[in-house]
Amino acid sequence: MLPIGRRSWGGVMARLDVERVSKHFGGVYALRDVSLHCESGEIVGLIGPNGAGKTTLLNVVSAALPVDQGSVTLDGKRLDGTGPRNCALMGIGRTFQNIRLFGRLTVRQNIDVAYSTALAHRRARLKDTTVDGLLEFMSLSAAQHRRARELPYGQQRRLEIARALALAPDFLLLDEPAAGMNEAESERLIGSIRAVRDRSGCGIIVIDHDLRFIMTVCERIHVMHMGELIAHGPPEIVQKDPRVIEVYIGGRGRAKDRTRKEASNAEALAAH
Amino acid sequence: MTALLSQLGLGRQSLFGSLMLAALVVLIGLIVMAVAEKAQIRVANVFFVNLILVFGLQITMGNSNVANLGHITFTGVAAYVVGILVLPLAIKATGIPNAPFGLAEVLIHFVPAAMIAVVFSTALAFITGLVLTRQTGIAYTIATLALLVIVHTVLTNWVDLTRGPIAMYGIPIRANTVSLMLIAGACAIVARLFRDSRWGLQLRASGEDVLGAEASGVSVRTLRLVAWTLSGFVLSIGGVMYAYMVGTINPKSFYFDAVFLTLAMLILGGMRSVSGAVVGAVIVTLGTELMRWLEGAPVIFGGKMPQIFGLTGFFLGVVIVLFMALRPDGLVGDEELDEMARRLWRERRTKGAKEQAQESET
């Protein structure tokens, strides 16, 4: 149904490597010596409090930002510094924390744009994936003629994912895909993310600061804090890591100052 | 044919829509020819030239959503090239006897001359586009303005070639309402098919969100260059038709007045659609004619109105400012008229289906 990732069309596995990347804005280090990797078929989570550098990492991987030091490679081919367009054509699909749809274009046209840019070799993969198929997969068929900016928030998030999938990416990067969704919507999103992986075989990196969400979808988690990766491993291990508990529950002030989400994160940790 | 069209990302709706637009343009011409007097025919001819220019402007500005103030440059260049090529030798001997490159002795048939002018000016658009499309946002807009000023300065000061600020007159009149309306109709088709093609769609996407478009694999710079060049092509055709319509050109015809007139037309109608270009051109033409009539101190209800100069320019300024502030999408909005009709029809149908379902429930 979604023959997009490399594994699904019988190619070899793809591998995305972030090697010792640093990035600073003025005096602020948004990323400090960060390394991580992801392979086809993996769902990797990236969590951390606001301002930890998660979005910056994703921007660097999709070449929307240049790195100061380090490298990002896809199967050994350099991605950093090549620009977001090249990255998209090389096989990185992404969404944005503050949704970046084409507001005046229809839902269908939003997907058409990405679908029509694919290079010849990628288009061959897309043979069996149609725009109709993507619309249906993300439950957007009924809304296909509406303008993107008229959609409710949850559907906009889903449309952004459908648009990224229309690139036939080897890796899909999702920046807080569940933000602003209600319980039911985010439940469904978890199902969709899993389905993307199962049916397409692409590798997925998901950012969120909601621990529950991340722990349900991901097999492997990286925890970021102040631009550094402070913990890494399967969810059960990570949530017992004292530094993670410190970041999420400790140094965070009194309980009544916490946001709802932070409270729910603390709860999720306390449950174990 | 259909395979080619689908390669370009064009469906039946685009074909149908572009033909409808062309038919509308031709219809306007036919009505004018049926009812108008001589003075009004002239107004209509000017309208068709402006319409061609607005189509040209729509191709860049409407799709990429970045303001362009230099588009008239290519109109001026094409008009001068064609003028110099077809000017009778006797007039050249007195007007531009010292023209460089032996142009004082050159005389070409008006059709190949038109082609040469369009190719030359379009090539200039491509070359300037290579530089311009490196800029983005406000820098791009200012660069287009700089281009306008530079070329105007050349036209005004290269006296041997252009007669400088003095009008170049004596260009044989070759355009009439029929040829103007047909060519304007053809340009409507070009603009609409580009808008609906996959490149037009990708460019419109970049106009909504540049980073979102790049992350979807869109080459924003290349598409802006393509649009700029195609726009230059249409604007050059407008320049040639202008020269062939009035027979007299001077650098002032291709400067700020023309820029703001066409800009007002596009903004009032709605720059995101080609239908908007047509609607805007019609309304602004009617409006400026009204202003011109008022400027001439007409007698209304027996009382003589005072003479007001500059009313036309004032009117255009007001149109641009009001629409930018209150209705940036213009009268037509961001859909073509046929798309709007189709959407309304679809909505009515789904509403009808829902009501029926409700009825059968109760």
Ligand SMILES: Nc1ncnc2c1ncn2[C@@H]1O[C@H](COP(=O)(O)OP(=O)(O)O)[C@@H](O)[C@H]1O
């Ligand atoms: N474009 C930018 N200019 C300046 N500072 C930035 C920019 N983007 C991010 N930052 C800073 O980098 C740090 C990490 O931000 P970000 O990656 O957005 O965090 P997260 O996504 O984890 O919430 C923050 O301190 C933020 O203020």
Ligand SMILES: [Mg+2]
């Ligand atoms: Mg973020």
